[in-house]
Amino acid sequence: MNSLLQNETSMMFGSAAGLRCRANRQIRTHAGNVQLSAEGTIISEIDNLGRHLIEVDWEDGVRAYVFPHEIEIVSDQDAAVVWQREGEDFN
DSSP: OOOTTTSTTSOOOOOOTTOEEEESSOEEETTEEEOTTOEEEEEEEEEETTEEEEEEEETTSOEEEEOGGGEEEEOTTSOEEEOOOTTOOOO
16 A cells, blocks of 8 residues: 555655644535534545545544545644645646
């Protein structure tokens, strides 16, 4: 499994499990809607059918898989680093 944070098209940050993140758009999931700017904790990363997914435990109780471009990592100083692969457009 290629880690989102360690694959050849992303910057290398290390393991994402346990990091805090924020939704950078409204996300519709099987478990419910995640609102823009909702925060959560990354649980794990998986590759499924050629797609990279990140499992997040959101503060509102929803636990769901999201795509890397739907979240940003939140640092202790409330600055964010957006995960986005070079050359891909997710709009």
